[in-house]
Amino acid sequence: MAFVGKVVFISGASSGIGAATAVEFAKEGANVVINGRNETKLKNIYQQCEEYSKKTLIVKADISKDEEAKAAIEETIKQFGQLDVLVNNAGFSKSGSILDGNLLSSYDSVMATNVRGAVHLTQLATPHLIKSKGNIINVSSVAGSSCPILPQMISYCVSKAALDHFTRCAALELSGLGVRVNAVSPGPVETDFRQNSGLGEGNRNLRANYTPLKRVSDSIEIADLILFSLASDKAKGITGSNYVSDNGYLIK
Template sequence: MAFADKVVFISGASSGIGAATAIEFAKEGANVVINGRNETKLKNIYQKCEEYGKKTLIVKADISKDEEAKRAIEETIKQFGRLDVLVNNAGFSKSGTILDGNLMSSYDAVIATNLRAAMHLTALSAPHLIKTKGNIINVSSVLGSLMPISPILTSYCVSKAGLDHFTRCAASELSEFGVRVNIVSPGPVVTDFQENSGLVGFTDQSVLTALKRVSGSEEIADLILFLASDKAKGITGSNYVCDNGFLLK
């Protein structure tokens, strides 16, 4: 299998794209570290990963907090002694607009997880990834390169735009050491993202795409696995979009 005995750390792995990615990596022989804040959901994904006979480690941590992020990587290395792939997937949105007066509280909360935590995990993981010639996949969004479809998503859009450019900066710096860094930018995906973020009003997202469909989490997971594999050994600093033609609309 392509990832036999490799160690993959996935933030935000308790549901949605992160959970699907964890399961797909386990299917391909990886030892998966699943990170999140909901222990019940993490245990559910743990059981699904364990069905494929590989070691799975639950790290319950709020990676927006520096000490917890540091502990998450330390526990990974303590358990497995190495790190081959980092998937910065954790993210959420919090409503906040300029005129409602809650923009900055929204920004601070969203940036802490969507961007700052990804940057911190990258810095913590880089020495270990250099040793294994590993790679990083950052899960962004098409909204990182598009005007927001609603003012309440301003902070989310800004966080993803920042993540996109950080990815390119990290790819440039780490390329000298053989570490690749890439972006996956989904469009609408069937997950519990809206519920977790407290957003409503975007139920029929298929009308927003040229193909009149919405992706499942497994489709994005497949793209992440491709970029993490040797099949993508010549790809770094790139942004792979899977949006069913959302940007065409």
């Protein structure tokens, strides 16, 4: 197992891509720190991870709040004494557009988690990642490279574009210290993201029609990309990259 003895911190791990990533890291022998705001969901993922991992840690925290983010990393180091992989996955969307007049409210809320939270966790984790020669994976989206299908998603698209460029900037700054930083950009994925963001359940078949492959991905596909294409030591030459897994969404 490729990650035996490694410590992996995953924000937004209570469902969707974050949850699938946590379970897959546990299967590969990692000690997994699962972070999120919904304790009931976190406990469910904890039980799944515990079937495979020696030790799984729940850290309930809202990473958009500075003190909670700081406490989350401190608890990780207190429990394990190291950190090898940081997965910045926490993210959501809030409806808002220019013409609706609520863009700033949407923008401030979305950027606080999707960008500022990831930037802050990166800063907090970096001293420990330097020691372990670890790496960071930012979970972005094809939304960062395209305009929104609905104007109410503008804040989400802007946040992912910002996260993409932060990935490149962080990769450059940390490269000399042996820390790699990369991103993954999923297209449509079957998760509860829409419900959590107040956008409704959505129609899987309808979303599939937006992609040339006529399909919506499952979370485990993105988890596998995170583990084996970016976080693994086999990816030691990859930094500053953004891996797209979108069923062809961006080429349509």
